[in-house]
Every structure is written in C-alpha cells, then in structure tokens.
Amino acid sequence: MATKEKINDPMLDPKTGEYAVIGPGQTFKSVTDTISKIVLTAHTPVGWFLGLLMAGGLATGLLIGLTWLVLKGVGIWGITIPGAWGFAIINFVWWIGIGHAGTLISAILLLFKQGWRNSINRFAEAMTIFAVVCAGMFPLIHVGRPWLGYWLFPYPNTMNVWPQWRSPLAWDVFAVSTYATISVVFWYIGMIPDFGTLRDRAKSPLAQYCYGLLSLGWRGSTRHWMRYESASLLLAGLSTPLVLSVHTVISFDFAVAALAGWHTTIFPPYFVAGAVYSGFAMVLTLAIPIRKLYHLEHIITLRHLDNMAKVMLVTGFIVCYGYGMEVFMAWYSASHWEFFMMWNRMFGPMGWAYGILILTNLAIPLTTLWFRKLRVNTTYLFILSIIVNIGMWFERFVIVVTSLYRDYLPSSWGTYKATRWDYLIYVGTLGLFTFLFFLFVRFLPMIPMSELRTMLPQTKIRPGGPVAETNIEEAV
Amino acid sequence: MPMQEGIYGLVAEFDTPGDMVRATEAAHHHGYRRMDCYTPYPVEEAAEALHFTKNRVSLICLLGGILGGSTAFLMQTWIAVWSYPLNIAGRPLYSWPAFIIPAYEWTILWAGLSAAFGMLAMNGLPQPYHPLFNAPNFRDGATVDKFFLCLEATDPRFSLVESRAFLESFNPVSVVEVDH
Known part of the structure; x- marks a missing residue:
C-alpha cells in the first residue's frame, strides 16, 4: 500500500512501511532535552495557566457539590427506590474503566515486549491514578456517611464488628485499594531514574532539592538497574492479573445481584473489554492535544495513535460481542424477566440511552477504525475518542438505570432523573482529573526518558567485537 | 557508619x-x-x-505474595467462622470461594510492595549522598x-x-x- 507520497514521508520506516515508533535522528541527549525541558523550563506556557484555572474551577464545583452532599445527605441526588444506584455507581465504573488502559499499556504491553508503549506509558499510568482518585470517591460518598468509610476495612474495634466477606462491597474495597496502591507504586518506581535526570539537569536549587529527594539518590548503577528491571517486570506481571481482577470484581457488584440484566456470567470479560476500550479512548483524548501542544510528534508518533486505534477496534468488537450476547441470552434463557428487561432497555422510556450507546460505541467507531487514513488522522481520532468516552458512560448508565427502574414487580416501578447535584459532582470529577493532569505534565516527566533511551539505535552493542559506534556524531 | x-x-x-x-x-x-x-x-x-x-527481587516478591495471600485468607476465615459468625442466607460460615477474592488482591498487593520496596532496600536507596x-x-x-x-x-x-x-x-x- 506504499504510495509515492508515503515513501517520502520521513516518519515511515522504509523497511516495514509502518510509521516509525520514534522519529529519526534522535540521540540520548535530544530525547532527554525534549522531555526534561517541559518540566524544568522557567517559562510556563500561558495556556497551561488558563487550562489549570478552568479545570480548577470545575474541581471547585466538585468541592461545593461534596460539601452540600455531606451537609444534606444523598437525598440531593436523583436516586430513589428502586433506582438506588444512579450517577455515583455509573461514574465509579466509568472512571475505573478509564484507568484500566493505563495499566494495560504499562504492564501488559511491557510483558508482550511492545516497545512502542514506552512513549505513552507514563502519562497513561498518570491517567490511571487520577481516574482511580475520581472513581474511589464515588462508592465512598454513595454509602451516605463517608466519614464512616473506614468501617469497610477489617480492623479490631470496640464494637466487635467485622466486614461481611461474602459481600461484593468488601471485595471492592480490597480490589480498588490494591489497584490504587500498586498503580501509585509502579508509577513512582518508574519515575525514579527520570527524577535522577531531572535532579542533574535542574538549574534552580529548589528543583534540584525536590527532584533530588524524589530520586532517592538514584545514580544509575548497573547493579541497581538490574534489580530495578526485575522489580519492574514483576510489578508488570502482577499488575496484569490485578487489572483484570479489578473490573471483574466490579462486575460482581452487579452480577451477584439477582436482577434481570445484571445476573449474568458474561459480565466480567465484557466489563474488562469495555474498560480497556474506554481507557484507550481516554489516552487518545489526552495524547493528541499533548503531543500537539508540547511538540512531541517525534516521540508520540502516528504509529502510537495507529496502534491505539487498533486496540480500540479489537476491544470495541469484544464489547459488541457482549451486547450481542446480552440480547441473545435474553431470548435464549426463555426467562420472561430477562426478555422484558431487554425489550424495555431498547424500546422502553429510556430506549434513547440504548440508542446513543449503540451509535457511539459500535456504529461510529467500529465502521470507521478499519481505515488507516482515519486512524492516523488526529482530528478524527480526537473526536472519535470523545464519542467513545460518551458511549461508554452511557453503557454504564444503561446497565445501572434500566435494570433497576423496572424490576420484577410493576407496582414498585419508578423512574430515574438526575439532579443538578448529580451533574455538578460528575463534571467536578472531570475538572479534578484534568486539574491533576495539568499539574502532572508541568511537574513530572510525562514521558519515561530512561525507557525512551533504550529504543534508540545507539544502544546496540555488537556482540564480541568492539563498539558499535552507531554514528552518534552523524545523528547529532 | x-x-x-x-x-x-x-x-x-x-x-x-x-x-x-x-x-x-x-x-x-x-x-x-x-x-x-x-x-x-x-x-x-x-x-x-x-x-x-x-538478584533476589523475585524471591522477595514471591515470599511477599505468599504471606499476603495466606494472611488475607486466614484473617477472613477467622473472622467469618470464629470471631464474628454471620448467617447470610444460610450459607456456610466457611464459604471459602468468597474469601479467595480478597486473598487474591492481597497476594498481589503484598507481592508488589515487596518487589518495589525490596528492590529499593537491596539497592540501598534512598541514599542521597x-x-x-x-x-x-x-x-x-x-x-x-x-x-x-x-x-x-x-x-x-x-x-x-x-x-x-x-x-x-x-x-x-x-x-x-x-x-x-
């Protein structure tokens, strides 16, 4: 498929016809400079302040919403009986799902030796952590008295009361807290060598001091590196089953309940695939503006965008299979309740939500992502990633709301209508997420410099013979 | 020193x-x-x-994982069977399949923390000077x-x-x- 204009594109590898993972002519110094100057510059771009201000404004909305919630109770939300779960649980599942792509990129792709992930794994991990921050808040505030949230943990107390281990709520506490801890540790361990670089390159004493503390005195000793590599691989190997288990446990919150539309065995794989789908969409939403604004096109190349779009295509089809299976099982189970749930989901009063879900999660992405032209078109991908994020939010909306508000007994049917507080808190978490992300790109190395160096041709050492002086001078 | x-x-x-x-x-x-x-x-x-x-990072990681998993499982068993027995829908007190999930999470948590902090300890970090x-x-x-x-x-x-x-x-x- 190599047309003439493509051959002339310097970003294309002439051997494979694929886009290069890293732009040509890079050296150890140039990649270090590109990334460290974003953090160490004395001139913060004005746009950064504007963005921080806007995101901070929205996050203030979250603060107001939470304050009012604590003062008045969960009655300010649209939750009722039977629709007791509402926005809090929708947002919880949505945010956790977004986090999953970060772990997938940092862990699973590392185990599969997908070198291209090195450019995007750091900020995908940051995305994970900030998404988990937003997600973890929701079950806590949904329990009604968040100041007693520590009751969820097993600790010896004078009441002589312990958690109930057969409840998915207790499993959730373990899964989400482990996920948050391991993600933070993995993220921080990954940054230690880069903190060392920043410490050595910082000019101001304050930056030297701060990055010096964070680097723990890293000096790049080979013995340290080898143990470090072992620990990184182990953490990746541990994060992989972890990330799969977290969304599985979350799907148990639903699947353990005896409610039509929730009580199904397909939920764990279907939730995990949906999580990865929305997570990759969010990585694209973040990566496309960042590479543009910080001129990182030679480090986060079209190859990355192309590959991420392909992962979305695959996981999108798994999600599509999940939707199909739900419909099939509703019919095949010959259960009146299952059948009615599905009919109500598609054509009931909230059928519009199902329509949006099919359009945004299946119809638009799964027909267009086949085309490489569209996969490397940044504008299209950016819009598409937002469409998929919306779609995945609606998926959780459909699952939570349409199963609850029309349950077994028609006399107990109700409806669900979110209040302005629901919207404020949701939009507030978007603000908090963006706010944290702005701080991250300014103060932390958003691309792992040490891992990027390993991808340069200069690292090759010819076995046995003397040095492979892979024309460093020429590259400079 | x-x-x-x-x-x-x-x-x-x-x-x-x-x-x-x-x-x-x-x-x-x-x-x-x-x-x-x-x-x-x-x-x-x-x-x-x-x-x-x-290097011994993987050994420490393994030990941490075994310790974490067994701690969580034994803790749940002790709580559910002896310390605070609850009859939930007539299920047995020792309903071990449910205990596997927190035990699985703690296996990963302890193994991960052991690998990370074990690596730092063996490297002698933090060592600012x-x-x-x-x-x-x-x-x-x-x-x-x-x-x-x-x-x-x-x-x-x-x-x-x-x-x-x-x-x-x-x-x-x-x-x-x-x-x-």
Missing part, C-alpha cells in the same frame, strides 16, 4: 555503551571485582561483564548520555597509578579520582 576518608575510586567516562562494556570486561578479566558501571539506562551487557546476573556525585563530570552525563566505569579503592588490585593507566588504555573521555 564511621566517616570514611580518602579515595573512593577512579571513574572513567565513556561516550558509548560499547566502550564501557569492553573496559568492564577487561577489568573483570584483570581481576578487578569491586567496581560498578553507571549508565543512563539499563545496559544488560554491563551486568554480564560485571558477572552480576542474579554518594561519593560518585563528587566527580565533576558525573552529574553532567550519568543520567543523560554518558557511560561510567568506577574501579573502587577497596579492591585489592586497586592502585592509583596502575588502575589509572589501565583505564586510560581504553581511550575514555576522562579518568577522574573520586574522594569520599
């Missing part, structure tokens, strides 16, 4: 990883053992040249684009004159004396 004085070692700076690995191999062949390479990214060939190919940072050229390159080999003074073969001549035979950018 008492304050150490005198020379820590000799540091040779190289432009390429290959030069450094070659010098390291020769140094090991020459009988030097107390030495280390310092690189801006992991260089496996350097570890081979130093004959440092095994190290004599190598006294080398004037070390911080310019060790974490960016230069490759260092340090022969330490505690090595029995170390001699200021001979070791310097030895290092200089590999055409390094520079050879610097580092004090404690």
